[in-house]
Structures are given as structure tokens and as C-alpha cells.
Amino acid sequence: MDLKFTPEEEAFRASVVRFLDEKLPARLADKARNGVRLTRDDMIEWHAILNERGWLANHWPKEYGGPGWNTAQKFIFENECALAGAPRILPFGVNMLGPVLIRYGSEAQKRYWLPRILDGSDWWCQGYSEPGSGSDLASVKTTAVRGIDDQGEHYVVNGQKTWTTLGQHANMIFCLVRTATDVRKQEGISFLLVDMHAPGVEVRPIITLDGDHEINEVFFTDVRVPAVNLVGEENNGWTYAKYLLTYERTNIAGVGFSMAALARLKRAVAKVKRNGRPLADDPLFAARLARVEIDLENMKTTNLRVVAAVSGGGVPGAESSMLKVRGTEIRQEISSLMRRAMGPYAQPFIEEAFEEGYEEPRIGPEEAASAAAQYFNNRKLSIFGGSNEIQKNIISKMILGL
Amino acid sequence: MLADSLNRFIAEQYGMATRQAGFSADMWRRFAELGIVGALFDEAVGGFGGDGFDIAVVFESLGRGLVVEPFLGALVVGHALSHAGSEAHKALITSVIEGRAVAALAHDERDSHYELSNVSARAVRSSNGWVLTGTKSVVQQGEHADFFLVSARTNSAHDAEDGISLFIVARDAAGVELRGYPKIDGGRAAELRLNEVCIGDHALVGERDAGFATLERSIGAGVLALCAEALGAMDVAKDHTLEYLRTRKQFGVAIGTFQALQHRMADMLLEIEQARSAVINAAAALGASRIERERALSAAKYTIGRIGARVAEESIQMHGGIGMTWELPLAHYAKRLVMIDHQLGDEDHHLQRYIALNRS
Numbered sequence: 115m116d117l118k119f120t121p122e123e124e125a126f127r128a129s130v131v132r133f134l135d136e137k138l139p140a141r142l143a144d145k146a147r148n149g150v151r152l153t154r155d156d157m158i159e160w161h162a163i164l165n166e167r168g169w170l171a172n173h174w175p176k177e178y179g180g181p182g183w184n185t186a187q188k189f190i191f192e193n194e195c196a197l198a199g200a201p202r203i204l205p206f207g208v209n210m211l212g213p214v215l216i217r218y219g220s221e222a223q224k225r226y227w228l229p230r231i232l233d234g235s236d237w238w239c240q241g242y243s244e245p246g247s248g249s250d251l252a253s254v255k256t257t258a259v260r261g262i263d264d265q266g267e268h269y270v271v272n273g274q275k276t277w278t279t280l281g282q283h284a285n286m287i288f289c290l291v292r293t294a295t296d297v298r299k300q301e302g303i304s305f306l307l308v309d310m311h312a313p314g315v316e317v318r319p320i321i322t323l324d325g326d327h328e329i330n331e332v333f334f335t336d337v338r339v340p341a342v343n344l345v346g347e348e349n350n351g352w353t354y355a356k357y358l359l360t361y362e363r364t365n366i367a368g369v370g371f372s373m374a375a376l377a378r379l380k381r382a383v384a385k386v387k388r389n390g391r392p393l394a395d396d397p398l399f400a401a402r403l404a405r406v407e408i409d410l411e412n413m414k415t416t417n418l419r420v421v422a423a424v425s426g427g428g429v430p431g432a433e434s435s436m437l438k439v440r441g442t443e444i445r446q447e448i449s450s451l452m453r454r455a456m457g458p459y460a461q462p463f464i465e466e467a468f469e470e471g472y473e474e475p476r477i478g479p480e481e482a483a484s485a486a487a488q489y490f491n492n493r494k495l496s497i498f499g500g501s502n503e504i505q506k507n508i509i510s511k512m513i514l515g516l
Numbered sequence: 517m518l519a520d521s522l523n524r525f526i527a528e529q530y531g532m533a534t535r536q537a538g539f540s541a542d543m544w545r546r547f548a549e550l551g552i553v554g555a556l557f558d559e560a561v562g563g564f565g566g567d568g569f570d571i572a573v574v575f576e577s578l579g580r581g582l583v584v585e586p587f588l589g590a591l592v593v594g595h596a597l598s599h600a601g602s603e604a605h606k607a608l609i610t611s612v613i614e615g616r617a618v619a620a621l622a623h624d625e626r627d628s629h630y631e632l633s634n635v636s637a638r639a640v641r642s643s644n645g646w647v648l649t650g651t652k653s654v655v656q657q658g659e660h661a662d663f664f665l666v667s668a669r670t671n672s673a674h675d676a677e678d679g680i681s682l683f684i685v686a687r688d689a690a691g692v693e694l695r696g697y698p699k700i701d702g703g704r705a706a707e708l709r710l711n712e713v714c715i716g717d718h719a720l721v722g723e724r725d726a727g728f729a730t731l732e733r734s735i736g737a738g739v740l741a742l743c744a745e746a747l748g749a750m751d752v753a754k755d756h757t758l759e760y761l762r763t764r765k766q767f768g769v770a771i772g773t774f775q776a777l778q779h780r781m782a783d784m785l786l787e788i789e790q791a792r793s794a795v796i797n798a799a800a801a802l803g804a805s806r807i808e809r810e811r812a813l814s815a816a817k818y819t820i821g822r823i824g825a826r827v828a829e830e831s832i833q834m835h836g837g838i839g840m841t842w843e844l845p846l847a848h849y850a851k852r853l854v855m856i857d858h859q860l861g862d863e864d865h866h867l868q869r870y871i872a873l874n875r876s
Contacts, residue, residue: 248836250766277837322840323847324700329837389631389675398864450825453854457629458654460858463700477697477707478626478653486700486858490851493832494840501836503776 119186127190134198137163146199147378149484151326151468154283158234160201165232171208178216178228189365189421196370197377204280207231207238211288214305214354218346227307241275241289241308241332242355249504251290252300252352256334258291260341260348267341269293269306271314271334277498281317281330285310294349305351307343308334322494324487325465359500366434366499367417367441372410375448379403382481383455393455402454406447413440432512435505442495442502453489456482463487518555518565519573525550526581532845535582535702539660541618544585548615556591561598561609568802571737572744572795579748582845582852584703586618586657588859591741593619593665596682596734600722605684608663620661621738622652622685622708623731630861632732633677637710639668645716648683648691651709656859658706659696661687666710671725682727683719690714701855702848732806736813739860740798743816746824746856747795750788753831753849757781760835777834784830787823794819811873814866821863824853 119127142156164170172188174180183191196202203209212231215224230236247253256273271291281287287308294302308315314337320329346354383394383403393399420433453460459478466472467483476483496502510516525547534543547553555570557563565571571591578587590612597605611617628634637650648668655664664685672679685692691713696706722730761772761781771777794816801812828850832839839846857863 243837246765248766250768253766321842323832323842323851325842386629387627388629389634390627393629396864398868402864454857454862454864456858457862458624458858461654461699461701461705461855462697464697477695486855489854490700493829494837496833497836497840501833506776 119190123186123190126187127194130191130194131198133167133169134194134200137167138198138200139163142201143199145470146201146374148480149468149488150470150472152201153470154237157201157204161204161234164203165234170203170232171212173209174212174216174228178212178224179232185421185424189417192365193370193373196368197374199374204237206240206279206284206288207236210240210358211238214288214345214358217357218305218354222342223345236286237280237284239278239281239284239287239310239332241278241287243277244274245276249501251355252303254290254292254303256289256291258293258304258306258339260293269339269341269344271306271308271337271339273334275332275334276320276330278317278330278332279328281310281332282319282327287315287332288345290351290355293351297349300352302349303351303355304348305345305354306339307345308337308339312337312339314338322491324490325463326487326491360431360434367413367437368445368495369410369414369417369441372413372441372444372448375445375452376407376410378481379448379452379455382452382479386455386457386479388457399451399455402451406444406451409440409444409447413437413444416440432508435500435508435512438499439496439502439505439509445495446489446492449485449489449492452481452485456485460486518551519577521550522552522574522577523580526577526583530581530583532582532848535584535848538702538704539584539586539657541660544618545615547583547585547587548613553587553590553615554613556587557594557598557609557613561594561606562613563609566598568740568799571741571802572799575741575744576748576795579745579750579852580752582702582749582848584657586620586660588738588741589618589620589656589661592621592734592738593663595737596665596721596730597684599733600682600727600730602718602721604718605721608684611662617662618657618660620655620658620664621735622655622658622664622666623735624653624655626651626653628653630865631675632735633680633728634675635667635669635680636674637666637668639670639681639683642714645714646683646719648685648710648713648715651707653707654705655694655708656705657703658694658708659704663687664708665721666708667727667731677728679725680727680731681724682721682730683715684721685710685713685715685719699855701851732810735860736809737802739813739817740795740802742856742859743791743795743798743820746820746853747788747791749849749853749856750791750824750827753827753846753853754784754788756846756849757784757831757834771834780830780834784827787826791819791823807873807876811870814861814870814873817861818863818866818870821857821866824856825863828853 168181171180172183176182215227244254258269258271260269287310289306289308290303291306292302293304314335316333318331319327321327384392386393388396417437459482462477554563555565555574558566594609594612597609612619625636639646639648666683666685667680669679670681691711693709694706696704699705762770764771798812798816801809831846832850838844
């Protein structure tokens with residue numbers, strides 16, 4: 115197995131690096147470096163820059179506006195972006211809904227919604243989880259009842275979604291809704307596109323343990339949705355939902371994020387002193403650092419092996435579960451080490467320091483302001499997108515055949 | 517007895533909203549009236565307890581209630597004054613025991629990273645006392661303190677055990693500058709700048725240059741207290757997680773019926789029982805000879821640091837998304853458990869210290 119990139123792929127990497135050098139605003143990269151929270155406008159700005167170059171929806175086929183990259187190119191692009199401190203591409207429209215519409219949407223839906231994802235006309239969010247439906251996603255209870263009146267065919271939606279990431283910025287939500295109850299739970303689900311500004315939709319913030327407002331609850335009370343917003347066939351939504359969840363997972367290990375975070379950690383521990391000497395020289399800390407670095411080097415190759423196996427054109431299957439489990443554990447460990455490295459200075463929690471324009475002198479080392487908050491926030495990595503326990507169930511069933 | 521009334525008081529009077537409102541002088545006085553502060557000191561200084569188990573019992577309860585009031589400062593400063601202070605200093609202990617005053621330890625510095633002997637703040641002799649200059653880091657509840665116990669160098673190199681002296685500095689002394697801020701696990705702390713603060717001879721606690729032994733001993737009591745506090749918080753985190761496993765249903769059953777989670781919960785229980793034993797060992801050794809005492813304290817703090825973070829992480833993970841929310845008390849227990857490792861020496865610090873003590 116050849117894990118080296120070809121000269122063409124290396125040339126591609128150079129073009130990505132050049133692009134990031136020229137086009138990634140230093141202001142945004144600085145925010146990533148300093149743990150400053152991105153605003154809605156920051157994320158929109160970066161999407162527009164990528165879209166102008168034709169690299170925003172890099173998983174889409176060329177005919178819909180994708181760049182036509184192979185798996186290795188996507189992998190290289192994602193890693194280089196993370197290393198440069200670029201904001202992440204918001205996955206909801208580009209990586210989640212887009213592929214579902216391309217595969218299962220009507221021609222009219224593709225023509226209408228896909229360009230709007232690219233040009234930023236719509237900000238999508240994901241209506242999957244419910245308070246009673248987490249790991250057991252197929253048990254969703256939000257209902258959609260089909261009807262017809264003088265304004266045409268429509269659904270009336272009632273229920274509640276939760277953990278809706280960045281739903282406070284969204285104008286559209288794609289939802290799993292129940293359209294039949296007298297069948298197996300997976301067979302009564304439909305995939306519906308709902309206008310967040312429609313009467314009866316209410317968004318309430320959920321504040322996470324680090325004080326951040328990133329996720330929300332979304333309530334639906336008699337929300338009227340035009341029937342043309344049904345994707346694919348009624349009661350066949352579970353197929354689309356699963357397709358969305360397994361679609362593009364070349365970057366699920368977050369190797370680029372880990373490499374960037376590890377580099378930042380190393381810079382920090384070269385400066386932080388333990389009794390007058392760099393913390394990097396402390397034998398126990400050095401051992402922790404070495405262990406996670408080795409894990410990450412191994413993960414890079416595991417990731418490349420999975421990528422190489424599918425570069426014929428397919429998408430990774432259950433193997434992506436391995437990447438998700440170990441990849442998120444590595445990211446969590448790196449943020450745990452950053453917290454440890456800050457010593458007593460991990461305790462101060464000045465939320466204003468996470469926002470742009472905070473000018474007060476820092477308390478302790480510059481990495482201290484966000485170290486503990488980032489560590490606690492990263493606990494989500496092993497919970498969302500299918501918890502690591504669910505991933506292990508998939509590995510047991512699909513890879514081990516148990 | 518005391519533990520029962522303290523537990524009852526916390527259960528009835530100290531909800532999450534009270535905690536999140538932060539330090540309250542009134543609440544501090546009420547704790548004192550219950551005798552909770554007095555339980556941390558022996559009779560010679562006006563208390564009615566003060567041994568390792570007295571301290572552990574009180575702090576375990578405080579950990580169960582996630583109390584942010586400045587008990588740790590009271591304990592450490594009070595024990596230092598009790599050990600080495602003058603009669604006048606001992607009167608300060610009385611004011612703390614009665615809830616009339618708040619004391620804070622100002623010892624950590626920017627580059628010490630838990631190393632006890634690393635003190636760069638300086639005290640220089642003046643005609644009628646001392647002049648203190650330097651900066652102290654992350655002073656717990658510093659803004660609310662009436663006085664600080666400050667470590668300062670009066671001799672030798674910046675990391676020598678010899679040459680450290682301890683001083684009482686009033687909060688309103690000229691040249692004392694505080695910058696307060698919230699902590700991620702609740703409560704507040706402050707950076708303390710000493711800008712040529714002039715204090716009298718009476719401010720020196722114990723012998724000049726010989727403050728290290730007092731510091732080590734009183735911080736040792738603080739280490740025990742933090743370990744016991746963590747144990748209380750762990751028990752609550754475990755109870756909440758167990759309750760969640762019993763009641764949360766997915767795939768038509770309680771998630772506690774899944775063997776993968778049962779084993780993880782069993783591991784958590786094993787670890788917490790090991791932590792409980794570490795606290796008992798430390799409490800029993802508090803009155804022992806230096807090496808025996810410090811070994812047990814470092815063993816306990818190492819154990820608590822490692823297990824506390826594990827209990828926090830596992831509790832959040834087994835709760836799933838809801839475990840990440842501010843609204844759930846569990847999230848605050850988890851934060852406190854992790855951040856206890858950032859006070860008075862973390863897991864790695866105490867493991868290395870344990871090894872060093874074994875060699876001495």
C-alpha cells in the first residue's frame with residue numbers, strides 16, 4: 115500500500131497552501147489561534163471566499179458546482195485548512211443537505227436549493243435529535259400531517275428538535291418527521307425542509323457548560339410546510355437520514371484540527387514554566403505529550419489507509435467509525451493537555467476574552483483564557499454525530515460481525 | 517452530627533442559584549454560626565476540631581453542595597497562623613471562626629506551576645517593618661478577603677525552601693491592587709499585586725526565612741480539604757449519573773440495561789472507592805511526621821486528580837448531550853472536579869513529589 119501522496123497531489127497541496135496564504139483573512143486565523151469565538155459574519159465571510167474559488171462544496175459533483183476532487187484531494191484540502199486556522203466549513207448545507215438533495219431531491223429542489231447553499235442565501239441547520247431521541251434517532255416523534263386546502267398541499271408539523279447547532283443563525287432547517295405511526299419506526303419517517311421564519315417555529319438557546327451559546331432547541335407548533343418541501347418519498351426519510359450520516363466522513367477524525375492544536379500546545383509548553391524550567395522538559399508532561407503525538411501520527415496513517423481504500427470513488431463505510439472514535443479521543447486529549455499546561459491559570463474564566471476586541475491584559479499565559487473552556491466544550495466531540503458508544507456498536511456489528 | 521447539620525443546611529439553603537450568585541458575606545456568617553469554620557481548628561485557637569477527619573468531613577459536605585464560600589482560605593491561613601503565629605495573629609483566627617472575616621492564601625506565582633518553594637515576591641527590611649513587592653496568582657476569593665497570608669522571599673534563590681517568610685497583609689493596605697475575575701468552576705479569584713506595600717514587624721508570621729515548613733504544613737491541610745471536597749462532588753456526580761442510567765430510555769429500554777454502560781459505571785464506583793480510601797489515608801496521616809504526612813497527602817491529591825477528571829468525563833459522556841448543558845447541575849460538578857486538579861498541585865506534580873518523598 116502506498117501512503118505517499120503523488121507528485122500531482124503534492125502540487126495540489128501547494129496550490130491549497132498558496133490559496134490559504136493569499137485568501138484566508140489573518141483576522142480569522144488569529145481568532146482560531148487565540149480561541150476567540152467566530153461570529154455569524156465571520157463564517158459567512160469564509161464561505162464566500164471559498165465559494166468564489168469554487169472550493170466551498172468540495173464534495174459535490176462538478177455539475178452542481180463542486181471542484182471534482184478525488185478523495186485524497188478533499189483530505190489534503192481539509193487538513194491544510196485546519197492547519198492554517200481557517201474557520202470550519204459549516205457542514206449543514208454543504209456536507210449534509212447538499213448530498214441528500216443531489217442523490218434524492220427532485221430536479222426543481224436541486225435547481226432551487228443547491229445554488230442558495232453555495233451563495234449563502236440560506237443558512238441551514240439540522241433537525242434530527244429530539245429530547246427523547248438521541249442515540250435512538252429512529253424514534254423521532256415530531257409529526258407531519260399531510261393535508262390540502264385552498265393554498266395547496268402541505269404538511270402541518272408539531273414537535274421539538276434539540277441540540278440544533280447554530281440554529282439561532284439559520285433560516286432553514288431540514289427535519290426528520292414522523293408521517294406514519296402504524297409501521298416499523300424506521301418506515302414512518304420523512305425528510306422535510308422547513309422555513310425557520312414560518313409561523314409556529316420557535317428557537318430557544320441552550321447554554322453549554324462553558325457558557326457558550328452554540329446549540330438550541332427548536333419548537334414546532336402547527337407549522338405549515340408546503341408539500342413540495344418533502345425530499346424524496348414520504349415515509350422513506352430514514353434512508354436519506356442514514357445516507358446523510360455516512361456520506362462524507364474523510365475528515366471525521368479531525369486530523370488537521372489535532373495537528374493545529376498540537377502545534378499550539380507545543381508552543382505553549384515551551385513558554386510555560388514549571389519551577390523556572392519549560393513545562394515541555396517536565397518528564398511526566400513530556401510523556402503525555404509524546405503519547406498523544408504518537409497516537410496522532412498513527413491516526414494520520416489510519417486515516418490515509420481508509421482514504422486510500424475508497425479513493426476509487428466510494429465513501430468510507432463502517433471504517434469511518436474507527437476514525438471518529440480515536441480521532442475525537444485524540445482531540446480531547448490535546449485539549450486536556452492544554453488545560454493541564456496552564457496550571458492554576460486554567461481557572462480564570464473571562465468570557466469577554468473570547469469575543470473580538472477584548473483589550474484588557476491577559477491573565478496568565480495567552481493560551482490560558484480559553485484552555486479550560488475548550489477542554490469542556492470538546493467533551494461534545496465524543497457525544498455528537500453518533501456518540502462514540504454508537505460508533506463502537508457499528509464497529510461490532512459491521513466490521514466484527516458480532 | 518456536624519456533618520448532618522451541615523448537609524441539611526446545604527440541602528435546604530444552598531441551591532445552584534445561591535452558588536451561582538457567588539460569595540455572600542451573609543452566607544459565610546451563617547456557615548460560621550453553625551460552627552463549620554470552628555470545626556477546622558483545635559481548641560487552642562478557639563475551635564473544636566481541627567484534626568484530619570474533622571477537616572475531611574466538613575469539606576466532603578462542602579463538595580456535595582459545591583459551596584464557593586472561602587473555607588479553603590480560612591483553613592490554610594488559619595492553620596499557618598495557628599502553627600507559627602503570634603497571640604495577635606491568633607485573634608485573627610477567631611475573627612474567621614466567627615465569620616467576621618475572610619482570609620485568603622496568596623502564594624502561587626506566574627512561573628511556579630504548583631512548586632511550593634518557588635517564591636519571587638520580595639520582602640525587604642525597612643526602618644519600621646517590611647516592604648513587599650510582587651504579584652500573586654489566582655488568589656481564591658481574593659476580592660472578598662479581609663486579609664491575605666503572603667509568601668515572600670527574604671533570602672536565598674527564587675526556588676530555595678530556605679529564605680521564604682510569611683506575612684499578614686490587610687486588604688486595605690496601601691499598594692495592594694486586586695484584579696478579580698470569575699472562575700470556570702464557579703466562585704471568583706483575583707490577581708494580587710503588591711506595589712511596595714509597607715507593613716509593620718508584627719505582620720511577620722513565625723521566624724524570618726523559615727516560612728517554608730509552615731507553608732507546607734498548612735497547604736497540606738488544604739490538600740486534604742480539596743481531596744475531601746472532590747470526594748463529595750464525585751459521589752454526587754455518580755448518583756446523578758446512576759439515576760440517569762436508570763431513567764433515560766433509548767431503544768425502548770433504560771440505557772442502564774446496556775452492559776457497556778454497566779461496566780463503565782462499575783469502574784466509576786471502583787475508582788471512587790479508591791479515592792475515598794486515599795482521603796481516609798490522608799486524613800489519618802495529617803498529624804504524623806513530615807514524610808509520612810506529605811506522602812499520604814501527595815498520594816491522595818494524585819489519586820483525586822486522576823479519578824476526579826475521569827469521573828467528570830465519564831459522567832458527562834454517559835449523560836450524552838444533556839450532560840453538556842449549563843442547566844444541569846451535573847455539568848457544574850464535573851467542572852469543579854476537573855478544576856480541583858488545578859489547585860495546590862495537579863496529578864503530575866503530586867506523583868513526582870511522592871517519588872521525591874520516597875527517596876528522602
